[in-house]
Structure formats: C-alpha cells, structure tokens
Amino acid sequence: MEKKPWKRLLWLKQDYPDNYTDPNFIKKAETFHKRLNFLNSPYKHESNYFKVRYEFFQFYQSILNVSSIFLIFAYIYYYKQDPLPLTIVVTVVVSCLLMSKKHDNPLFVRLLNLKSVIIITFAMLTLTPVLKSLSKTTASDSIWTLSFWLTLMYISALSNTKDKKSSNVSTNLLLAVVTALASRLSSTTEVFCFLYICIQVNVLLPNLIVPSYLLALISNIIVYAVITQILGWHYTILILSTFLLYIIVLPHWFIYWQINYRMLEDGDGRDEKDCLITSWDAKRPVLNC
C-alpha cells in the first residue's frame, strides 16, 4: 500500500509515526530559508535606494581600477614615457598608506611585512624577462582580443565581500592580463614597472584604502583627465553621461525589478500551498490603472 507523501502540516493524521523525519525535509527547509531571505531582502524597499546606489558605485569604482591598467599601459606603450618615476611615486604612496594603517588593520598589515615585500619584489625582478617573452610571438591583434576577454573575466570574478577569503581567481586573471599586455613592451624595466604598478593599484590599494567619496572623486578626476587627454573630450562626455545614467537611474530600476519580477531561485512553484503563481509572473498583479 503506497503511503501518501508526508506533508509538513499540523493536526493532520498521516500514516507516518510522530518522530518521522522526511528525507526531503532539509531541502524544504532550505527553500524556506531562501524564500525568507528573499522576502526580507534589503533590495525590496525603496528606502534602501541609497544602499543600492552605494553598492553600484563600488562596482563602478572597481571597473575604474581595472581601466587604470589600460591607462598605465597606454602611458608606457603608446606615449613611450619612462615608467620609472611613476612607479616610484606609486610605491611611495602605497608604503605611506601601509605605514599609517599599521595600527588600524593589523590583520592585513601583518600579512605584508618587509620580508614578503622584498621577496615579491625580487621574484618579480627575476621573472620579468620570462614574462616578457611568454607571448611574444603572437600577433598584436590577438593580444588585444585576449586581454579584452581576460579583463571581462576578471571583472566578473571580482568579489567585494567584507571578509575576503583568499580567492585568487581575480589575481590570476589580473596577472594574465598583465602578462598578455606586457609582451608588447620593449624593455624589461618597463615590464617590471608595469607589473609592479598594476599589482599595487589593483591588489593592495583596495585593501588599504577606506572607500570615501573624496578619494573616489580624486580617482574619477584623474581617470577622466587621462581619458580626455588620450581620446578627446567627446569620449569623456560619453562615458560621463553613461556613468550618471548608471548611478542615478539604474538603482530605481533594480529595486523595481526586485520587488516585482525577481525570479525565485528554485523552480519549485508547484507547491500548491506555498504559492499560487509561477516564478515568471509578477507577485502582485500589475494593473494598468
């Protein structure tokens, strides 16, 4: 005789003993949790607009950081400037920050003491000739394509959580981009400086600096100035307007979507007690009044 499936209901006489544990219980509990999280999500209220905007802005900042790689590369490759002064400046800035943050963030600073700095520097010095020659034989066009795709992968791999676990995918991709681009440079010094600056700007700085609007403003100004210098003010206006659109309009749209159209993560709309409609319908009927 087949038993009816166990239901999580009180006051219902079922064929199962009182202490029966359904094997599907854990799955159901997980979906319940997920649904609870979803219902309590901070993205679902208009009052959280600023929070959402802030997170969007942080994403934008990281993209800005990435673009700095290309800016520095253009500086060295296209304008054929000597990278050494820039390197020294950036290094000085970073080490000052490091010293001043010694008491604030002991966890991170402990990781980056003098010994490791020296090791990394010398290792990079040794390996730069190798890095330089790694993809020398490929044509320039394929290098640009390769670096584009690697950058895309890098951005998608960036994680912005507070407790950064040592997930190294982003660093690897960063290094891959740098390696691909570095094969176009002509001398070892240039490669070394390029590598050094990129690592400092993308790996160390985000960990050291507390994001504040002032610093963001400064970095934005620098980047846009350089872009204007390289590409002309048309591009700057274009990018600036895209950015404003992004930062002002998009959060509203995001919240609206979260409230009305957010897809349930599990496709379990078949529970007749839990929800009446499937996941692709709006939760509250949208009436065009």
Added chain:
Amino acid sequence: MSFCLFWPDHLKERRFSDDDDLIAICIALKGTDRVVLDILREGLVRGCDIESPYSIVGVRKGGDSGWRLIDGVDCVVEFKAPRSTMLEFFSLEPISLSLPEKRMDSKVSNVNFIKISENKRYFNDNTRFKRTLGLINFYYTYLMAFHKKYPRFAESSLTSDKNIFGMMIDLLRLNLVYQWVGKGFFYITVSFALITNPLSKFLNWNLLNLVNKSATIQQIDLRCQQFSYFPVQYLRINENVSIRKAMPRFKNYAEASEGLRKDLPSNYYPDYIRFYNTVWLMLNDISFGMILGSFLLQYSTQIANFAHTFINGYLYSLLKLVTISLAHNPFGIKLNEELASFLSELFLWIIEFSYSVFIKRVSAVDNLTKIISAVANLSCIFGATFALSLLIDCFSFLSLHIRFFYLISRKLYHWQLNIMSSLFNLFCGKKFNVLRNRVDHHNFEIDQLLLGTLLFIILVFLLPTVLAFYSSYTIFQLGMLTLEIIFESTISLLNHFPLFALLLRIKDRRRIPGGIALRYNDSDDILRLKLLNKPLPVSLMFQPFALLMKQIKYNYCSSIIVNKLIKGLPITVDRNKLYQVLYSSLPSKPINIEDLYNSTHKKNN
C-alpha cells in the same frame, strides 16, 4: 550395493569358441571399482582358489550370447586399455605442461571465490573414480602380476602390451654400452649445470638486474636455466622408468598398489614432454639459426644498404628534422621562442654528438656488412633466438639518444603538470593535505598568493611548448617500443613453442589426455558406457601465449597507456613482468648441485 564394472575392449573382441563356458575375473583394490582382468575357460578355473583382490565377476555358459554378471553390477564401462610402455594413460584433469607451482589461472582472481570453490564441501568427490583410473592405467602390469601369481592361467592369454619393437628396445636398454652412454650423458649435463647455475644466479642478481636490461642476457639466462634443469628432469624421468620396470617384482599386491596409488603417470609424463620439448626446441633453434645465417650471408650487401638507409633516416635525419622544426613554429603553432629554441639546440647537440660518435661508425656500409656476417655466424652456432636478441640489443643501443630525449621531455612535462596542479589548488585557495591525503582549504599569505600566481601564469604559457616536445618524442619512443615488442614476441615464440605436445597430439592422442569422456552405448540389458580419452585441447597448450598476448594488450593497447601518456608517466618494456609467463616450464629456483649429487647416489645405492 551397486557398482560399476570396467571391461576392456580387447577382451570383448577376442574370439572364443561358442560352446566353452567362460569366466570373467576382475581385480578390485582398496577404494576402486572392479576392472575385468581376463576371461578364462571354466575348466581352467575350476578347482582353483581365487584370492582377493581378484574375484569372479561373471559367467557365460556355452551357447549363451550374453554374460551373466553377479548381483549389483549397475553399469558396464568399456575402455581401451592404455599401453603404459607407449606412455598412454587416462587422466581426469588435463595434464599440465607447466610446472604446478607456476600454473596461472587467468580466470579467477577473486580470493574469496577461490576459497569457496576449493572447499571440500562443494566438491564432487571422485576419488573412487580416480583410483579406478589409476588401476586402469596400469592394466597390463596388473595382468602380468596376475599371470605370475597363477601361472596356469597364463598360457591361454595372448595379451601382451609389447610388440616386437618394444621388445627390441628393452633388449637395447639392457645393453651395458647403452647404460654407460646414458651415464656419461648425465654426467656431462651435470658438469654443464655446474657452470650454468652460478651464471644464471649472477645474471638474475638483484642489484645489477642484467636480465631486465638486455635481451641477449635474457636469452643466455634462459638457456642456462634450461641446461641446469636438464639433470633434474633426466633423473625424474629415469626414476619413474625404474619404478615401472620393477612392477612385476612385487610379490604382494598391497605393496604395488601403495606405490601406484599416487598418480604416477600424470606426474611423470609431463616431465618427459617438457624435457623433450626443450631439447627439440633447442635443435630447432639451431637449425633456424643456420637458415637465418645463410640468408644473411647471401644477401648481406642488400641488407647492409637497407639498414644503412633505415638507421640514418630514422635515427638521424628524421629526428633532426623534427627537432629543428619544433624550434620554428611547427604546423603554424606559435611556441615560446626562447624555451623552444633552447630545448631544440640542446637536443640537436645531443643528436650530432651521438651521430658522430657511434651512429655514423656503425651504420657505415662496410661496418654493417661485418656486423651482419658476425651475427650470421653466431646464429649458426647459437641459434636464431640469439641472433634476434643481439639485433634487439644493437637497435636499442643505437636508439639510446631517443630514449634519452623521451626521458628528458617526459620529466619536464610531468613536473610541469605536477606544479601546475598544486598551484591550481593554490589558485582556488586549497592545499593538498599530506597527512589526510586530500585537498583542504588553507589560508595563504598574500606573498605566497602573488608568487604562486606568477609562477602559475608562467607555467600555463609555457605548457604548449613543453607539450609539443613531449608529444613528438613520445611518438618516436612508441615506434621503437613497438618494434622491440614484435621482436621479443618472435623470440618467445621460438623459445617456448609447445612443438612436442602438438606433434604428440597428432601422432597418438592418448598420450596427452585432457580429460575423460563417457559415451552412451545402446544396449538391451544393462547400462553400457564407453570411456574415451579427450586429448588436450590446442588452446590449452598455447595458454601461456594467450596470457602473454593478454598482458601485452593490457599494458600497451588499453586506456592505461593513454592515461600514462597524459600524465607523463614512463612507458617502458618491463621484461621480467612481461615474459615471466613463459618461464612456466622451468623451476623458479635453480636446483642445487649438491642435492642433485646426493639424489643420484641414493638412486644408485
């Protein structure tokens, strides 16, 4: 109580005059069924007291067509009595042409299944049948003993298992000269064994392990082991001959049956077969060697030219071409220039070095002719297998540099894969925990992360170059391996072909029994069956070869090879593991000479 009666065929066919009363007398030893020994006229038997183990089992009155057998006879099994002087016999299990200690059962590898299937509870107990077969195997000897005991009955019996030829051989055996020649031969083989025994031990020495390294040394070792085993085999054969001849001397049947109860034929005949097989194969080998030698000498110039082009082309020009093209973007694949050119320069230098030092000298046409004539002469003296193994060794010596390249590129590839996999683990934030033999999460420091990432990227970019070198040299190595395996299989075929067993099967099928068959004979009164001998099937004779082919296929043609290729593990010919199947007719430890000496003297005394 019911039992079977075994009735020899020749007694059925013998013609007696119809109005004689006949009596059938049978013998039954402890634990056997009754076997009819002889049919006599009643007049002879009357008044004579037939003692056990003989008894009267049936009576036929004159004028009757059938026999009236005693109560309890359930079925009658007819058989053709095997002539033990011609080495015929019945056996329940197929005789093994390899030593029992080396018998390899390829089908059952599960230990638990073996435990169950060999437990006595699940056995069909055929000891009674086995003992009866033992009795049948010595039918004529028992008949002679019966006639010795009752000389009155002997005159009417015309059975004898010896023909004229057999009697002549017996006379010859008694001849003193023959005995002295035999003894001399024996002592010569013992003195050979004195030399070959320590030589074989030395060649098999664990530290040097010469046998594994060279095919010639393996061949020499095989011959040494065969020579050392000869005296033992000869002794065993002769020991059994002497017991057989001493059979009629036993006064009392209890003594005789004790001695014969052990399955003498199935212990002794395989030795005989093995011994003569080895001798015959050696002679065959020498004759093949002479054919090969004369062929080589006749066509020496053509062969020398061919070998010259082959060696120069395959071992030098092709290799050089491949190595140079690897440095210059082979097939349009862009490899890392520095690494590729460095490796290519290195290998090119080694190729040039090996070429100028020995390949050029060896492959010069007149040197080749000299080598060919030397090999031809050696093969006339020592046999074709020796010549072939010399060829193998020559070839592996000449291609030493290829093996070297394969080793270097394989090691590079293997290390690179290893480092990349552990750095990949670092990439994902994990580390291999040696204590627990698994991959665990680990908090790395930032300098470790950076350094590891740097090295990982470098290795990833260098992988295509190393892979290109590895694959091209592996292809060379595999080609050489195939050649070597083909040659070695030919040698093993020449060394261990079961020629003697095959010829015996053709000549007289009853000398290599592979089991028993019982055929139903249609008859009116009681159940009649016919006992037939099933000869050893040919597939069983070639079983070591089938095992060898299976092992070769398992080692070299299966997914294991692909696995090893991808992981960068070494692919070599492990001679010991591969060809130990073929040593199944030789004992694993060479016999000590002192024991041999003692046993000889014991026999003589």
